[in-house]
Structures are given as structure tokens and as C-alpha cells.
Amino acid sequence: MDALLLLVEDDLSVREVTQLGLQRAGFQVITARxxxxxxxxxxxxxxxxxxxxIMLPGLDGLEVCKAIRAESAVPxxxxxxxxxxxxxxxxxxxxxxxxxxxxxxxxxxxxxxxxALRRATQMTPxxxxxxxxxxxxxxxxxxxxxxxxxxxxxxxxxxxxxxARRPGQVFTREMLLERVWGYxxxxxxxxxxxxxxRLRAKAEPDPAxxxxxxxxxxxxxxxxxx
Amino acid sequence: MxxxxxxxxxxxxxxxxxxxxxxxAGSYLFVSRSLRSQFVDDALxxxxxxxxxxxxxxxLPADADLAAFEASGLAGAIQRRGGTxxxxxxxxxxxxYSSGFAVASTLTRVDPRLREILAAGRLGWQWLDLDGEPCLxxxxxxxxxxxxxxxxxxxxxxxxxxxRLWQSLLIGGxxxxxxxxxxxxxxxRGVLRPVAAAGRAAxxxxxxxxxxxxxxxxxxxxxxxxxxxxxxxxxxxxSIAGLQEGRDRxxxxxxxxxHELRTPLxxxxxxxxxxKEHLAAMPGEAGRLGELLAADTERLRALVEDLxxxxxxxxxxxxxxxxxxxxxxxxxxxxxxxxxxxxxxxPGPLPVGSDRRRLERILGNLLDNASRHGGGSQVTAxxxxxxxxxxxxxxxxxxxxxxxxxxxxxDRFYKADAARSGTGSGLGLAIARSHARAGGxxxxxxxxxxxxxxxxxxxxxxxxxxxxxxxxTDG
Numbered sequence: 001m002d003a004l005l006l007l008v009e010d011d012l013s014v015r016e017v018t019q020l021g022l023q024r025a026g027f028q029v030i031t032a033r034x035x036x037x038x039x040x041x042x043x044x045x046x047x048x049x050x051x052x053x054i055m056l057p058g059l060d061g062l063e064v065c066k067a068i069r070a071e072s073a074v075p076x077x078x079x080x081x082x083x084x085x086x087x088x089x090x091x092x093x094x095x096x097x098x099x100x101x102x103x104x105x106x107x108x109x110x111x112x113x114x115x116a117l118r119r120a121t122q123m124t125p126x127x128x129x130x131x132x133x134x135x136x137x138x139x140x141x142x143x144x145x146x147x148x149x150x151x152x153x154x155x156x157x158x159x160x161x162x163x164a165r166r167p168g169q170v171f172t173r174e175m176l177l178e179r180v181w182g183y184x185x186x187x188x189x190x191x192x193x194x195x196x197x198r199l200r201a202k203a204e205p206d207p208a209x210x211x212x213x214x215x216x217x218x219x220x221x222x223x224x225x226x
Numbered sequence: 227m228x229x230x231x232x233x234x235x236x237x238x239x240x241x242x243x244x245x246x247x248x249x250x251a252g253s254y255l256f257v258s259r260s261l262r263s264q265f266v267d268d269a270l271x272x273x274x275x276x277x278x279x280x281x282x283x284x285x286l287p288a289d290a291d292l293a294a295f296e297a298s299g300l301a302g303a304i305q306r307r308g309g310t311x312x313x314x315x316x317x318x319x320x321x322x323y324s325s326g327f328a329v330a331s332t333l334t335r336v337d338p339r340l341r342e343i344l345a346a347g348r349l350g351w352q353w354l355d356l357d358g359e360p361c362l363x364x365x366x367x368x369x370x371x372x373x374x375x376x377x378x379x380x381x382x383x384x385x386x387x388x389x390r391l392w393q394s395l396l397i398g399g400x401x402x403x404x405x406x407x408x409x410x411x412x413x414x415r416g417v418l419r420p421v422a423a424a425g426r427a428a429x430x431x432x433x434x435x436x437x438x439x440x441x442x443x444x445x446x447x448x449x450x451x452x453x454x455x456x457x458x459x460x461x462x463x464x465s466i467a468g469l470q471e472g473r474d475r476x477x478x479x480x481x482x483x484x485h486e487l488r489t490p491l492x493x494x495x496x497x498x499x500x501x502k503e504h505l506a507a508m509p510g511e512a513g514r515l516g517e518l519l520a521a522d523t524e525r526l527r528a529l530v531e532d533l534x535x536x537x538x539x540x541x542x543x544x545x546x547x548x549x550x551x552x553x554x555x556x557x558x559x560x561x562x563x564x565x566x567x568x569x570x571x572x573p574g575p576l577p578v579g580s581d582r583r584r585l586e587r588i589l590g591n592l593l594d595n596a597s598r599h600g601g602g603s604q605v606t607a608x609x610x611x612x613x614x615x616x617x618x619x620x621x622x623x624x625x626x627x628x629x630x631x632x633x634x635x636x637d638r639f640y641k642a643d644a645a646r647s648g649t650g651s652g653l654g655l656a657i658a659r660s661h662a663r664a665g666g667x668x669x670x671x672x673x674x675x676x677x678x679x680x681x682x683x684x685x686x687x688x689x690x691x692x693x694x695x696x697x698x699t700d701g
Contacts, residue, residue, distance in 0.1 A: 013493035021500050081488050103492040103527050106499040173549075185559035186586065189549065218550035218579075218690045 003117055004028045006047035008038035008064065009079065010056050014102075018051070021106035022113070035059030039067055042074075049075040049117050051109070054091055062094045069095035073153040075116035079104070092194035097155040098181060099188075115182040120154035131164035131223055132212045134203060145203060155180065156199045159192075163213060167224035170216045196221060231418050235410040242406035243399070250395035258388050262381075266362060269308070269379040270349055273364035276304045277349075277375050281368065288371035292321045295373070301325060309364075309377035311356065316373040328357050333376065340365055344374055353381075360385050420448040424455060436463035481537035487530050491523075498523040525651075532653035535587075536638070539660040546581035546665055550690040553578045553585060553616055557609050560586055565593035568620075571608035578616055579688035584661045585618070588669065591654040592620035592681050598650055600624035603678065615667065615684045623678035632671045658683065 005027045009015040019029045030045055032038035035056045042050065050068060054061035065076055078091045078099040088099055097116050100109050129136040135144045141157055143150045152160065158180045163171060171179075173189040181191055200207045216222055286298050295301070295314055304312055305325065313333060314323040324330045332354050340363075343350035349366040362379040423440055430438035439459060440452035498520040505516045553576040561568050589607065596605040600622030608619045627635065634640050636659045639652035655669075658681075662669040667685040674680050 011489045011493065014489060014496065017493050017496040017500065021496055024500065024503075079492075081485065081492075102488050103495040103530075106496050109496075184563075185555065186563060189582070190547075218577075 002026055002028045003048040004030065004045065005049050005051060005113065006030055006032065006038065006042055006045065007051045008032045008035065008056065008061070009051075009053040010034055011053075014053075018106075018109070022051070022110065025106075025110040025114075027113070035061065035064040038064055042068055042072075046072075047074065048120070049077065049113055051077050051079060051113060052096070053079045055081060062091060065091070065094040065096055069153070073120075073151060073157075075113075075120050075154055077109070077112050077116055079109075088188070089190055089194060092191060093198070095153065095198070097153060098191065111182070116155070118182075119158045119180070129161065129164045131160070131167065133205070134160075134164070134212065136161060136164055143203065146205075150202055152199070152202060155195055156202070159195050160199055160203065160213075163221060163223035168222060170219050170222045172220040176220065192221075231414045234414045234417075235407065238410035238413070239403060239407045242410075243403045246399040246402045250392075250399055254388075254392050254395055257391060261384055261388065265379070265381055265384055266351060269362050269364050269377075270351065272308050272379070273349060273366055273375070273377045276307060276309060276377060277366045277368055277372075280304060280307075281372065281375070283368075283370070286372060288368075290373065291316055292323050295323050304375075304377060308379055310380050311361070311378035313376040313378075314373045315376070329376075329378065332356055332363075336363070336365075336376075354378075356380070420452065424452070427455065427459070431459055431462070436466055477537055477540045480533060481541065484530050484533040484537060488534075491527055491530055494523045495527050529651040529653075532651040532657060536653055536657050536660065539657065539664060542664075546584060548579055548688070549582050550577065550579045551582050552576060553580070553609055553687075556582065556585060557589055557607060557618075560589045561593065561607060564590045565597045565605055568593055568596070568605040568607055571606060573610055576609055576611065576616070577690045578611075579690050580616065580685060581665055584665050585616070585685065588658045588661050588683050588685070589618055589620070591658040592618070592683070594650060595654050595658075595681075596620050596622040596624075596679070600678070611687075612684070614686050614688075616687045618683040618685070619680060621674060621678060621680040623674070623676075626673050626677060626679045629673060632673065635671050636669070655681075 005022055007015065007019055007022065007029055009018060009031070010033055015031050015033070019031055022029045030041055030047065032041050036059050038050075038052070038056075039059065041047075052061045052065060056064070061078065065078070068074060068076060075098075076096045078096040079102055080088060080091060080099050081102045091099055097119070098112050100112050127138045129138065133146045134150075136157075137143070138161060141154070143152055143157070143160065159176065162176065162179050173192045174185055174187070176192045177183040177187040177189060178185075180195075181187065183191075196213055200210050200213055204210045204212055212223060214222055214224070280303050281298075281300050286295060286300060290298070295316070301312055301323065310325075311329045312323065312325040313329045316322060322330070335354060337352055340350040340352050344365045344367060347367065347369055349364060351362055351364045354361050354363050356378060359380055359382045362381055364377050364379065365374065366377075367374050420440070420443075427438040427440050436459065439456045442449050442452045442456070501516055502520050505513050505520075508516055554570075554572040554574065557570055557572065561570055593605065593607065601624035603623035606619075606621050608621075610617050636655050638656045641652065655671075659669040662683045662685060665685050667683065669681060669683040671679060671681050
């Protein structure tokens, strides 16, 4: 079955051509013109992924993203006109998995959406990986901690699995970008930093003093105590 | 400023001390002279009374000797009237009368002229020391006949008073000098404070704080001067603000326009990328037009991207984001992405702490420029460390530009060859230089001796932590 995408974009031309492009790439696409309509459609249709413009009239993209995150781990790809500055980080911190800067080329957007969906739907062997107090069930995409189930987005889950499978090994930001997001060397390493922050906030006993996902200064991150 | 203040204070103190010295010395001299002359007058009058009125003919006959004098009781009478010591010379080899042991010896120091005055029958006087105490010796005899009287009037009290006077004057002078120094310090500070304030305000303005003003506290020359100074500063501030505002408005306009262009451009770019898939199916001319449309859309996209980037750099909102990475690996990735034919020369891995994106933009734009304008020649990128700098050199063997035009390469929208319209935005080198400078470095162009152009970017970088030292930090 083709994946169902929700596209929230206020500009008619951009919305129409993006819808066309995504449909040609094999997705089913439903569209919304603003944040409120987008959120309503999201709740009624439960799409497999959301492509969300940040600058929307009324309820803006960041708020929509936060509202979606509050109830779902669905992959969210932001469309942003604001690259290079803190705005991208703000969007990522709101819970987006990835972003594409306007103006974007259609294949680029399609690639980002496919990568995000792959993280969410990838079939994995039945396996449970342990990291400290966490039990990571690869097939069920579920993480159990001391306080019960921890809800992670597919991106955060993939990141955790990537690190937890090789505890102690140091991963550079570039390695994680490539393995989790599917970027080459020139990707935006802020994706990794913000995702690690969000993951720590959810999974670490004390996010201010991380013990499960540790920073290796000047290199990257690694999993494991000690 | 400080030296001037000290000189001014020293002058004031010097004047005050000199005045006090003159006044003190003058008053001391005056007082001591009048006290002494009063003392002498009193002593003379007393001696005259003692000789003429006390030692009368009937109490002391002219031929009296020591025994007769002692019997007369005159010694006691004279001594009660202020002449504490007494020496009487009866002449004719008779033993003299002496009231004290020391008295006789002092007479050897009597001035011969005193004896002449005495012989002439008049009263004479002389200052002498008696047992360390200053004394006035008054000598005289009765006009008719009789012994020579030497009456000693002690002046110890008077000289002690004079000593106390000059001591007081000295102490007073010292206190006055101290007060003068204090007052001079305060006064000069008061006088020079406006000057010091003006100096501070002027350096504040020179340092870029155009809002610096002087307090106008008085209606004197300083007040008028402060007002003029403030008027000058105000007009400077308003004209600079006007210029700045115009510049800001212009930059905001460019940023706004670029931003507004984005949305339609996003649609255009997406449409062009979809259209490309249909190009093959289009009949001849339409296909070619579609190709051109796609290419032009791409050019427009690059131009708007560059405009937005340079507006961000102009606005100074492009804050660096330092990270630690291998510059050699980054350069290899940028070359693969932007100019796959270029050669990379690196000494090995180049771990640095710097802003990754800045370096990527600088190197990428230099490579774009070399591949567009290098006439298809071999492009070489080399990276090395030079002290605290990372040096990036991108060279081509193309036609180059005349030496006089090298600096103009960094002008916005500059085209070295007016006839050949470039495919770039005309902003790439300006952006690269802005990035280099925003990162604390610089970017320069020069002609290669054997033909072609060479760009050298220098970026200060930090030393990454040595391998193996895995410090644990949060984020």
C-alpha cells in the first residue's frame, strides 16, 4: 500500500507542485492550507508522514509540530525558508525529524521523506538490545525503561538502536547522519545534536548528567556506562 | 592631564608657602625688634633711676668703698627693681662689688666703647650672655662722681617668648602649606574636571559611542565649550544614525525581497524539476525551451540563495557554530560535491576546531569560481595549517585577471569579462570573503607567476582535543 502523506503548505503553487511531485514519487498525498486544517486532517486521517511548512498563517508549523508530537511519533519533515540560523534548530527541537530548505528540488524532498518513512517502517529481526536500564525491542519499535514504556519517534529510536548495538564505540556526527538520516558527509550535524538532546530528555535518568548516551568531546557520541 | 594638574597644584602651594614665609619672617622681625627696643628703653630708664635716684650722694658717697656699698643696702634695692645681677667698680684699685660669681668674668667681654660712654658720664648698654641667659648690661655712673654701676637685666623671658613666636610661625606655616596643598588639589580638580570629562567623552566618541555627552554645569567658558562639544557630538550622531538607518533599510529591503522571492521560487524550482522528466517527450522546440526554463530557474535559485546569505552576513546574524572536524575530509567532500575534477593537496588529516559550514561555503564558492572562470584548466585546492590559521588555497591555470582588477573580484556582481556573462550569481567571492572575515580571517586573490589565479583564505582555528582524551560533557 502506498504511504499516505499529509502536506501542510499555505502557498497554492508550492502546495500543488509539491503534491504533484510526491504523487509522482508514489505517495498518496492529502493537503492542508494552514495549521488548524493540517492538525484536523492529521487527526482524522492518521497519515504515515507529515510534510510541514514552518511559516503558516494562524497556527504556525512549530506549534503544529509540537501538537503532533504530543500524540504521535509519526515522521515529520519540515519545509523551512530559514536555513543556516537558529530557526532550523528550533524546528528540530519542536520534534521534526528532518528538514528541507526552500527552494528545494523535488528529488531532494522525496529522498528526505522516503528516508524518514524507512526509519519508521523498516522491518528488523526479532531482537532485544539492552542499554543500561533500557530494553529496546527492535521489532516492536518499543523501548521499556524503569518507569515503563518510553515513547520515541522513529528517528530517535533508530538513533538509540544505532548507538546501543555497539556500546562503547564512538560514532562521529557524520556517521550517525549517514546511518540514521541517510545523509552524506555534508549534512547538517545539528540534526544529530538536537535528536540526541531529545533522546536524552526522554530516556536518561538525569538528562543533565547523561550516562546512557555520552558525548565524546571533539568526536561525537557513544552509548554505555563508564 | 595628570602632569598639568600636579604642576598647577605645586605652583599654588609654592606661592602660598612663599607668602607665609615672608609674612612670618616679617612679623617675627617686627615683633622682636619692638620687644627688644622696649626692653632696652625700660632697662635704661630703670638703670637711670637706680643710679640717680637710689644711689644718691647721701646714701653712697662718691668715695665709698665695697664695705660702705654693702652697708648701704643699695644692692638689694637695685636687685628688687629688675637688675638681677650687679657689679660695682669703685676704681682706685678698690675691690669691686659683684652680686654673683659669674658676673665679674662677663665684664671681660664688655665692649671698650661701653667704657668710653661710661667715662663720658652717659648710660651705655650691651647684650651679653650670663650663664647661658641673654642679659642686657646697662652701665652708668652718677653725673657728679661715684662708682661705675653695671646692672644686668635678664632677657630670658623675652627671648623665650620670641622663640615660641617663631616656633608657632613655623608650625602655622606648615599647616598653611598642607591646607594649601589640599585646597590646590581640590581646586585644580574642580577646574580640570570638565577637561577630564571632555577627554573621556572625546575618546568615547572616537571609540564609537556616539551618545557620549558633556554635562553643562556652569555658565562660564567651560559651560559654553561643553555646549559646543555636545552640539558637535549630536550632529555627528544624527548624521551617522541617518547613514546607518539608510544602510539598514537597504539591507533589510534586500533581505525582504529575497525572502519574498522564495515562495514563488520554491514553486518554480519544484515545477522545473518535475518538468525535466517530461522534456524527452516534448516536441523539439518545446523541449529546448523547457531545458532553458529549468536551467534559468536553477540560476535564479542560486542568485536568491546567495542574496539571502549575503544579507545574513551583512546583518551580522550569521553567528559561527564552532565544531571539531577533519578539514581535509571536509575538503574532499566539498570537492566531490562542487568540483569533482579538482585536485586536493593536504598534508594528511587536518583536525581543527572551527565553523564547518563557513569553511564549506568558502571552499565551495572558491571551487565554483575556479571551475567557472578557470577556462577549464586544472583546479587545485590545498589546505595546510600555519600557526593558529587554517590556510586554504584554491588555484587555477586559467586566463586570470589584470593585477589592478584583483581586488574588484570581491565586489558584488563584478564580472571580470563584461562580454561573457557568468553562470554564477556574481556574489560567490563576496560571500566567501564575508565568511572568512566573519570568522576572524581574510580572503585575498593574487595572480600566479605562471598564469592563472590563486585565492588564499586564512581562518583562525582552534586546536581540537587530542585523540583519546574523551571528556564527558553534556551536548
